[in-house]
Amino acid sequence: MVLKIVFTVIVLAGINGVLASLLVIAERFFSNYGECKITINGNKRFTVTGGSTLLSTLNVRKIFLPSACGGKGTCGYCKCKVTDGAGPLLPTEEPLLTKEEIENRFRLACQLKVKQDIAIHIPDELFNIKEYKAEVTLIKDLTYDIKLIRLRLPDTDEIHFTAGQYIQLQTEPYEKVKEIAPRAYSIASPSSEKKHIDLMIRLIPEGICTTWVHCYLKEGVRVGFTGPMGDFRLHEGTGEIIMVAGGSGMAPMVSILDVIVREKIERKVTYFFGAVTKKDLFFMEEMAMFEREIPNFTFVPALSQPEPDDDWKGEVGLITIPLGRYLKSIDASVAQAYMCGSPGMIKACANILNANGISNDRIYYDPFA
């Protein structure tokens, strides 16, 4: 009886082994798609060995499509237009593409495998995205939960970005976090500065990257990031610039204010900064400096729930209150609004802006999403 059981186990193990071997051989044979030509925007061409996803294939070539989920097919950020060689739409792509996108031949690069020659179209600005390694040269507390970090590039490298853009910072493993996690942060430093970038990073409970920055990152270490990304930037115009951003949402505004100084832009600028209590305020000296350097710049901080000890004499209430009051006092017919923060704040302020004559085509925002 025992011998029979042992014999059966050996036979079954043998069958499993043969089947596993067949699978390996089959995978090597059937997933060897040979050489595949990739054409980008009709004029950039290169040849790769097929079989990998379009996203990883492009990454190897240092072409970075945005991705928030690391290629797991859950964010939809890596969609791009595939004009030829895409094959049928996959079930894993459908939930993240609109009907219009599907009709216009958009596909998810992280799901689509390169199996034949393929032609794609991606925005030109994506070619400006590079991988960088930089040294952390400054970690400074701005508030109890926001730090400013400075990342300096090696002598051989430079970053070229537009004020308002962001980068994806890559964490290093720590404690039980074993994988690199990329997270987006707006650049707070001047765009004229090519050798370093500043980031404002707020500690989030349970946050993988923010815990790493606040508790583990040290000056002198090297970190990786990719960028620059995003299309939030200052637009041409003659009307007043209304800025709304609180907390670390200030980062792109600081970079844009620097452009206004350097380029001597003569438009009126008013920046509404929403916070809860006085301990949430920071960069007050820097804002005072901008008020001196920009002839028509006013910084308006508002505390929604000042504490008695704050001895606060400024605006009180949700940021929508001083914003709405101000908009009623100006001609907003050509004004532009720039916002950076949570979708909730952006929605609340957009309603106020619309109600006071600033239409959506003159509202620009970088939602924290």
Add this chain to the structure above:
Amino acid sequence: MKQHPEEQNIRQNFEPGKISKDGFLGGDTRHIHDIIREDQRTLSRLGLSREMVAQRLQWMIEEGKKGLEGVVDKGDFTIQVRWARGMVSCPFGESGLHHKLMVTVFLKKLTKEMKYTQLSVHMIAEHGFFGGKQSTYRLDPEKLGLLVELGKE
């Protein structure tokens, strides 16, 4: 019982460092289905449903959002919703992302705090998952009866 590879992959999503720093299990070694089943039994005993709980929790989020990160006073309790940049995927593996909202509900009479996230609400509504024991954002079904009654007119 040996886990299917897909189940093993999903289990890994619940571990620390994959989606959140401390994960969703808090050291709970039970199978996820067992965690869900036992919490469901508790809910049934209390006459609650996961839909009822999720609806109430979502209502609190919507009320809390109006405070733009400040504390919203609702009489017997307060709500504060903080919104972080980025989106987070569900550890159960389906497509779609969820906003990084962290909610703190403070029950004045009990001087007790309850914390959860937008993702918590999704996992309760869609999967009946309240979090492993001792996980950071676990909502214990035993204690949810009072929460469900809060703010009702």
